[in-house]
Amino acid sequence: xxxxxxxxxxxxxxxxxxxxxxxxxxxxxxxxxxxxxxxxxxxxxxxxxxxxxxxxxxxxxxxxxxxxxxxxxxxxxxxxxxxxxxxxxxxxxxxxxxxxxxxxxxxxxxxxxxxxxxxxxxxxxxxxxxxxxxxxxxxxxxxxxxxxxxxxxxxxxxxxxxxxxxxxxxxxxxxxxxxxxxxxxxxxxxxxxxxxxxxxxxxxxxxxxxxxxxxxxxxxxxxxxxxxxxxxxxxxxxxxxxxxxxxxxxxxxxxxxxxxxxxxxxxxxxxxxxxxxxxxxxxxxxxxxxxxxxxxxxxxxxxxxxxxxxxxxxxxxxxxxxxxxxxxxxxxxxxxxxxxxxxxxxxxxxxxxxxxxxxxxxxxxxxxxxxxxxxxxxxxxxxxxxxxxxxxxxxxxxxxxxxxxxxxxxxxxxxxxxxxxxxxxxxxxxxxxxxxxxxxxxxxxxxxxxxxxxxxxxxxxxxx
Amino acid sequence: xxxxxxxxxxxxxxxxxxxxxxxxxxxxxxxxxxxxxxxxxxxxxxxxxxxxxxxxxxxxxxxxxxxxxxxxxxxxxxxxxxxxxxxxxxxxxxxxxxxxxxxxxxxxxxxxxxxxxxxxxxxxxxxxxxxxxxxxxxxxxxxxxxxxxxxxxxxxxxxxxxxxxxxxxxxxxxxxxxxxxxxxxxxxxxxxxxxxxxxxxxxxxxxxxxxxxxxxxxxxxxxxxxxxxxxxxxxxxxxxxxxxxxxxxxxxxxxxxxxxxxxxxxxxxxxxxxxxxxxxxxxxxxxxxxxxxxxxxxxxxxxxxxxxxxxxxxxxxxxxxxxxxxxxxxxxxxxxxxxxxxxxxxxxxxxxxxxxxxxxxxxxxxxxxxxxxxxxxxxxxxxxxxxxxxxxxxxxxxxxxxxxxxxxxxxxxxxxxxxxxxxxxxxxxxxxxxxxxxxxxxxxxxx
Numbered sequence: 059x060x061x062x063x064x065x066x067x068x069x070x071x072x073x074x075x076x077x078x079x080x081x082x083x084x085x086x087x088x089x090x091x092x093x094x095x096x097x098x099x100x101x102x103x104x105x106x107x108x109x110x111x112x113x114x115x116x117x118x119x120x121x122x123x124x125x126x127x128x129x130x131x132x133x134x135x136x137x138x139x140x141x142x143x144x145x146x147x148x149x150x151x152x153x154x155x156x157x158x159x160x161x162x163x164x165x166x167x168x169x170x171x172x173x174x175x176x177x178x179x180x181x182x183x184x185x186x187x188x189x190x191x192x193x194x195x196x197x198x199x200x201x202x203x204x205x206x207x208x209x210x211x212x213x214x215x216x217x218x219x220x221x222x223x224x225x226x227x228x229x230x231x232x233x234x235x236x237x238x239x240x241x242x243x244x245x246x247x248x249x250x251x252x253x254x255x256x257x258x259x260x261x262x263x264x265x266x267x268x269x270x271x272x273x274x275x276x277x278x279x280x281x282x283x284x285x286x287x288x289x290x291x292x293x294x295x296x297x298x299x300x301x302x303x304x305x306x307x308x309x310x311x312x313x314x315x316x317x318x319x320x321x322x323x324x325x326x327x328x329x330x331x332x333x334x335x336x337x338x339x340x341x342x343x344x345x346x347x348x349x350x351x352x353x354x355x356x357x358x359x360x361x362x363x364x365x366x367x368x369x370x371x372x373x374x375x376x377x378x379x380x381x382x383x384x385x386x387x388x389x390x391x392x393x394x395x396x397x398x399x400x401x402x403x404x405x406x407x408x409x410x411x412x413x414x415x416x417x418x419x420x421x422x423x424x425x426x427x428x429x430x431x432x433x434x435x436x437x438x439x440x441x442x443x444x445x446x447x448x449x450x451x452x453x454x455x456x457x458x459x460x461x462x463x464x465x466x467x468x469x470x471x472x473x474x475x476x477x478x479x480x481x482x483x484x485x486x487x488x489x490x491x492x493x494x495x496x497x498x499x500x501x502x503x504x505x506x507x508x509x510x511x512x513x514x515x516x517x518x519x520x521x522x
Numbered sequence: 523x524x525x526x527x528x529x530x531x532x533x534x535x536x537x538x539x540x541x542x543x544x545x546x547x548x549x550x551x552x553x554x555x556x557x558x559x560x561x562x563x564x565x566x567x568x569x570x571x572x573x574x575x576x577x578x579x580x581x582x583x584x585x586x587x588x589x590x591x592x593x594x595x596x597x598x599x600x601x602x603x604x605x606x607x608x609x610x611x612x613x614x615x616x617x618x619x620x621x622x623x624x625x626x627x628x629x630x631x632x633x634x635x636x637x638x639x640x641x642x643x644x645x646x647x648x649x650x651x652x653x654x655x656x657x658x659x660x661x662x663x664x665x666x667x668x669x670x671x672x673x674x675x676x677x678x679x680x681x682x683x684x685x686x687x688x689x690x691x692x693x694x695x696x697x698x699x700x701x702x703x704x705x706x707x708x709x710x711x712x713x714x715x716x717x718x719x720x721x722x723x724x725x726x727x728x729x730x731x732x733x734x735x736x737x738x739x740x741x742x743x744x745x746x747x748x749x750x751x752x753x754x755x756x757x758x759x760x761x762x763x764x765x766x767x768x769x770x771x772x773x774x775x776x777x778x779x780x781x782x783x784x785x786x787x788x789x790x791x792x793x794x795x796x797x798x799x800x801x802x803x804x805x806x807x808x809x810x811x812x813x814x815x816x817x818x819x820x821x822x823x824x825x826x827x828x829x830x831x832x833x834x835x836x837x838x839x840x841x842x843x844x845x846x847x848x849x850x851x852x853x854x855x856x857x858x859x860x861x862x863x864x865x866x867x868x869x870x871x872x873x874x875x876x877x878x879x880x881x882x883x884x885x886x887x888x889x890x891x892x893x894x895x896x897x898x899x900x901x902x903x904x905x906x907x908x909x910x911x912x913x914x915x916x917x918x919x920x921x922x923x924x925x926x927x928x929x930x931x932x933x934x935x936x937x938x939x940x941x942x943x944x945x946x947x948x949x950x951x952x953x954x955x956x957x958x959x960x961x962x963x964x965x966x967x968x969x
Contacts, residue, residue, distance in 0.1 A: 124551045402618040406555070448566050449608060
């Protein structure tokens with residue numbers, strides 16, 4: 059059976075790698091208690107610091123085809139609760155759940171004493187670890203905190219080192235993605251003595267504008283401000299940044315992966331690229347703490363199926379498979395194959411290939427693959443427009459039409475010109491039917507050759 | 523007995539009610555946005571279905587409605603009366619995906635309801651007036667569609683109609699739970715707003731001669747539909763309580779007082795028979811029988827109509843042929859029973875369906891106080907014979923399908939009188955093609 063227990067960054071122990079990220083779901087003790095009851099392995103407390111005043115409203119989101127909150131944006135600041143209340147609740151939670159991880163997220167002004175003080179307070183309250191919030195991109199950064207620190211490697215290194223002067227528990231530095239190369243700050247944190255990295259924080263964003271009022275969202279009395287973007291939409295960006303730091307020798311530290319994790323598959327992907335734990339916020343805000351049940355269950359089942367007994371068994375396993383483009387095999391070839399028995403005839407692959415790819419999918423099965431008469435999309439549409447259709451009426455048409463549904467007509471099943479297909483994947487990506495278009499390996503008979511090798515050979519005057 | 527239109531409204535609550543806006547958005551977002559979509563190909567008017575659905579999804583309801591109207595000026599009534607199961611929705615690729623086709627008809631209605639609710643602004647205006655005028659005979663869907671194409675290009679149009687209202691079967695003949703006369707008439711108003719002249723209560727061939735029309739109009743468009751019901755040649759057909767299906771439907775729809783029987787026998791197996799039988803149920807008949815001489819396999823009604831009718835409580839008496847209508851014992855002038863004979867199905871006949879043969883000695887009677895024949899309509903052969911040079915075959919006007927042109931180059935035709943009785947959407951498609959055919963001919967002739 060899969061064992062999900064985790065020992066992260068040199069001493070943060072938890073029953074599973076699923077943590078609530080620092081944010082609204084981990085705002086108070088009552089929430090964290092319920093979250094642990096629901097199964098979460100840890101929680102990063104909503105950032106402690108000098109209490110602030112928030113505005114209303116605070117969130118806005120991006121929907122996609124009626125799916126809500128594909129991306130979530132917030133302009134909420136750190137905790138607005140008194141520090142002593144938060145600290146007391148951290149202690150209570152630790153008493154009730156000694157085996158679960160409580161990490162205190164911290165953000166104070168950039169003074170050594172201020173950092174020393176809050177680190178001691180958080181640890182005295184019983185925190186298992188600290189997460190330095192160098193990432194919050196809105197509001198706090200205007201006051202010289204959050205991403206204002208995380209965007210300057212020297213500041214990040216300095217403050218990390220201040221914290222390490224007094225910290226007794228592991229120190230994680232939470233990185234902002236709002237920077238050209240996240241490795242610069244990751245390296246600085248490591249130089250400062252950090253025990254781990256949390257990546258990523260939210261991404262600067264304006265989610266949209268109300269087209270009636272013309273005010274960007276979220277609307278605060280007719281004005282808005284850029285916020286921090288998170289949710290499923292940011293997962294690919296977060297995955298890339300986790301890979302960047304996990305694959306960088308000078309940054310290499312345990313990583314707590316964050317960014318759009320909504321289910322066990324997302325979590326597995328972050329872990330495969332080197333994350334030791336994962337943090338979740340938007341999905342818990344959307345559906346509640348209960349979502350962790352399937353995260354644990356799904357991940358365990360997948361690990362069992364794959365033969366992974368522990369998180370460490372697959373942590374970082376996919377990292378070596380991310381290389382620079384110049385090291386990819388130029389002689390690897392795949393082509394699209396449409397499986398006619400699964401095709402429903404939507405022709406989305408056809409229009410995608412013509413308009414968005416390489417014009418190598420054709421609607422010519424019914425005309426015996428007439429390669430000289432390939433019709434353009436406009437010709438296809440014009441032919442349909444000219445066709446006269448009428449309602450099938452049994453009495454007039456003889457047959458008693460049952461109205462279908464019929465099998466996909468041959469003329470509607472596209473055909474891939476395998477000589478022209480470049481193997482770009484687009485048709486398979488747009489096809490709504492699972493397994494209808496597969497990308498199949500074609501043996502080119504040529505050995506591995508990367509661009510680096512080829513350009514080196516060219517430089518020597520060799521033949522390509 | 524029922525009077526008053528609100529009572530009709532109550533009894534004929536809509537069978538496919540409008541989407542609420544939220545539901546429409548959810549449904550619109552299910553559409554895959556097929557390329558060269560089969561739903562569009564299946565629609566006789568070739569409405570660009572994915573395009574109008576996409577516009578619903580982007581909250582561009584005006585654009586959605588305009589997309590529909592550009593192909594089909596009767597987009598509103600078609601959204602309600604079309605047999606979508608055998609047209610757009612029947613062609614939807616989602617049948618092969620998750621077995622749940624997009625509810626195209628209801629989405630179309632959603633867009634069209636918005637159009638009429640928001641001020642009915644057409645996306646086009648007539649071109650400057652031209653000298654030539656066209657006479658359209660009959661004010662049904664075919665003429666309305668034809669008239670729009672002509673008016674868009676500046677040609678004058680006069681529609682001659684023998685009845686007091688336009689819209690044809692949309693106004694007089696569609697089951698009330700699908701389309702109400704008011705909804706048909708607002709489309710007529712839309713067509714009228716383009717400057718189409720309507721002359722009601724005029725019989726062409728009687729009040730106005732074809733010679734007059736030939737003199738005053740550059741082209742003549744025949745869209746007269748089908749004729750009066752075919753007589754069944756049954757003894758007792760003249761009894762009180764025998765009411766033809768189309769008259770029965772037209773009467774209740776125009777909210778005249780309808781005496782409906784306690785026990786009603788509808789004769790026929792087509793969609794009109796089903797409409798009449800369902801209406802009889804909804805108007806209060808306790809027992810409604812549909813008498814059809816073949817089996818359900820041969821029944822000409824759409825399968826979904828047959829299934830619906832069973833839910834309405836109509837009882838089907840299949841392989842049953844009426845032989846006589848008997849008078850009531852209490853009143854010799856009134857219907858009292860239908861005498862029938864059982865039918866057995868033999869070898870396939872000319873239509874490919876198994877031929878029904880009476881079983882000897884199987885006569886029986888069905889007690890009823892109303893008989894509604896729905897066994898088809900005759901053709902206006904007399905009138906058509908007066909249209910010089912217009913070729914008629916099997917009672918239908920022969921036209922070039924692409925242009926609606928008849929054998930006489932000044933005469934065009936569309937709708938039921940050409941196709942033998944199809945759907946509203948077919949009449950619209952043919953009327954539109956004929957309108958364009960006339961335009962092209964008029965242009966060629968220098969008009």
